Amino acid sequence: MTVAVAPPKRRPKRHPLRAEAVRGLGPLTGACVLLMFGVLLTASPETWQGGWEETANLMHNSLLIALPLAAAAGCWQGGRERRRRIEELWNTSVRTPLTRLLASALPVALWVAVAYLLAVVAASLATWPYSLGDHPYLAQVPGDTVALMAAVLLGHVAGRTVPTLFAAPLLGMAVYAVLGAAVHDDTGRPFDPAALAVDGLRPVWWQPLAMAGWTLGLVLAITLAYAARRRATALLPLAAAVACGALLAHTGSGLWRPGPYANRQACDTSTTPAVCVNARYAGLLPQVGDALSGVTGKLRGVRNLPVRWEDRDGESHADEAQLPMITPFGWSVVRGRLTEPKRYAWEAVQMLEGRGDCEEVPTRVSAADDAVTAYLAPNLSQDYFDRLDAKGDAAARADLRARLAARAKLAGMDEEHRRAWLSAYFAARGDCALKGVPSL
Template sequence: MTLLAERRPTRPAHPLRPEYRRGFAPLAGAAVLVTLLVSLAIVAVTWQGGWAETRDRAHFGAVLLGIPLALAAGCWQGGREHRRGTGELLRTSVRGSLSRFLAAALPVAAWVVAGHLAAAGLALLATWYCATGDSPYLVVPLTDAVLLGCAALAGHVVGRVVPWRLAAPLLAIGGYVVLGVLSYDHRGALSHLSPLLDSWPEEVQVWWRPPAMTAWLGGLTLAAVLAHAARRRATALLPLVAATAAAVLLTQTGEGLTRPNPVSLRQVCDTSTTPQICVNARYEKLLPQITDALSGLTGRLEGVRNVPVRFADGRGPQRADEVGLPSVDSLGWSVVRGRLVDPERFAWEAGMALVGRGDCSRTEPEPAATDAAVEHYLAPSPTEAYFDRLDARGDAESRAGLKARQEARARLLAMDEERRREWLSEYFATATGCDASGVPAL
C-alpha cells in the first residue's frame, strides 16, 4: 500500500508582493539606476579616484536628475486608479484610505531608493580601487535616498489629485526647474532650502544639515500624504510644523551650512627630498607617484642652497620658504583614476615654479638663456624639442635665441658637480627678484 505524503498548506503570498516584483515599480527603480549611472559614467574621469569628488557628482545627479524622476514615477503610479477607472471600486474596500495609499505608493518609493543606492554604491566601488586619499562620505547618499523616497511619495499625492496623463512629465520638468532655481540663485535665502548642497571638494556639510534637510522635505511630504489620505487630516499640522522649523534653521544659518574639511587642512610630506614634497591629505596616496615624478629634479638639487624648503600643495597663502606644487586637485586633467597622467610635464611645471618665482619675466637675452638652461637641467619641457625645431627654421633672431640657449645649456652641463652646485646656489639666490644684473653668468 502506498503512503501519500500529506501536503502542508502553502502560505498565501502577501498581496503587495506583485507590486514589488512586477509592474511599474521595478521599472521606475531601473530608470533611476540607469539615469544616474549614465550621468556618472559620462564624466567619470572628473570624479573617479577622489572621495569628495565622487560624493559631489553622485549628489548632483541624485538631486537634479533623481528627484524629478522620482516625482514623475510617483505621479504616474498615483494616477493609476484614474486611468483604470477603479477609484470608486477601491473606495469600497475595508482598508482605510491611508493604507490604500501606502500600499500603492511604497513599492515605487522603495524601488526608486534602491535604484539610487545601487548607483551610489557602484560609484563608491569605482573610486575605492583608485582612491587618492581621504575616506568615503556615506551620509550624503543615505540622505539623498531618503529625499528620493519622499519625492516619490509626494509625486504619488499629485498623481491622485490631478487626474491628467501629462501630470507626470510636467511635474518632473517643474521639479527640475524649481531645483535649478533654488540651487543656483545664491543671492536669495531660499537657495539654502535646496537639497543640492553647494560646496567645494575641500568642504563638508555641518553634521546637522542632513537631519534638518530630511525634516524639511520629509515633513512637507508627510504633511501632504496625511492631508490627502489620513482619516484625521489635522495630523498633517505636526509634520508641517517640523518642516517649518527646519526651513527656518536652514535659511537663518545661510553660508554656515558648510565648513572646511579637516582633511583638506592637513598636509602629508616626504622629507627625504630637497626640496621636501608636501601634498594635501586628500591626495595622500598620490605622494609616492609625485615623489617619483620629481625624483630627477630633486636629485639634481641635492646640496644646492637657497632653494625653497618644500613644494607645498596647500590651500592657504604660501610661506616664504615654500613654492607651489603643480595642481593635482583637478581630476581628469593631471590626475585620472588615481594616476598622474603626465609625470614629465608635472616635473617641468614644478621646475618652472622654482625658476619663475619672481613676479616678472626676464626678457634680456642673457638672463633669459640662463633661465632656460636651468629649466632644461632641472626638468626639460615636453615641448622643448618642438620649439627648438621651430626656432631653427625661423628668422635670424629666432636662430640666435636658439643658439644662445643651446650654448647656455652646454656650459651648465659641462660643469663638474661641485661647481654646478655652487653656481645653482648663487642662481637661486636671485630667483625671486627681477633685477637681471644679479643673475650669475654662465
C-alpha cells in the first residue's frame, strides 16, 4: 500500500526588516521617545493647551531632548554586533555593508518617527477642545520627523565606528551640547534643526523642506561614505545638503517671519471702549467681553475714552489702551478659560488710566485714580491693603483717609455729575503733568 506524504508547508516569505521592527531596540526606543514627549506634554499642560501655535512650538522645541535620545539609540544599535562579538561573522554575509547597516538602522528610525507622530496627534487632540481660534500648525512636522530619523542614522554610523560601550551616552551628550550651543549662536541657528521656535514667529513655507534636505542629505552622505561600495555616490546627497545649507545661510534671520495673525485683531465694537484680542485667540473674545462688561457698563455715556482696548506687542496708539496680557498661557488663561475675570478687569482699568509710566503721582491724583478703579473694577485685595495702611504710620493713615474720601465722593455722585467728572478725568488720561486731572 502506498502512503501519500504531504509536502512540507512553506513558510511565508517575510521581509528582513520585519524581525528588526517587531523585536529588539526599535520598539523600546519608540516607547522611550513617546514617554519623553508624554512627560514634556503633561508637565505643564496649562502653558500650551488652547493655543495651536503654543502646541506646535512645544513639539518642535522638544527636539532639543529628542534628537540626542534618537542619536544615542542609533549609536547603541550600531554597536550591537561588536557587543555580541559577531562582527566578523556578520561581515561574511552576502548582503552589502550598506544593506546590513540600513536593515539594522531603519527600524529604529521608523519607530522614533512613529513615536513623534503619535505625540503630535496626542498633543493636537489635547489642544482641540480648548482651542481659541487659529488652526493647527503642522508645517514643521515633516522636517522634524526627518531630523529625528537622520539622528538615528548618524548615531548608527557612530556606533559602528567608535569601539566603546560609552559611545551612545557620549554621543547623546555631544549632540545635546551642540544643539544647546546653537541656540545662543545666531550664526549656527539657521542650520539647527532644533532651533527654538518663538511665539508670534513662523518659518517661511520652504524652511522645513530646506532643513530636511540639509540634515538628511548630510547624514546620507556620511552613511554612504562609510558603507557604500562606491563611495562617490555620497557626493549626490552631499551636494543636496550643501545647496540646502547655502539657502538657509543666505536667508538667515528671514527664515522666521511674523505669523499671519501677528497684527490682526478680533474686536467687539458693541461697547465703548471696544474690546479687541489678537485674532489667534478670537474664541476668547466673549470671555474678555464678559469680564469687562461691568467696566464698560459703568462707562456708558462717558466721553474722552480710548477707542478700544487692544492686544498686541509694542506701544499702544494714543487712542488705544493695552489689554492685560493673555499670553503666556498658564497665568491669565488656562485651557481656554480666563482664570480670574475680576482681577483681569481690574488690570484693564489700570491700563485704561494710562499713568503706569509716570515717575511721581501727587496724592490728589493718586486718590482720584484709586477712586476710579474702586468704582469701575474694585481690587479684591483692596480691603487687605486698606487694613495694612490703617495700622501704618501717620503718612499711610492720611493717605488712606484721602483715598476713602475720594471713593465715597465719586460713588455718591448722581449719574450725570459722575459722567461729567469721568469725562474730564479721561480727558487727562496718560498725562503725567497731571494738571488736567479733576479733584475729588
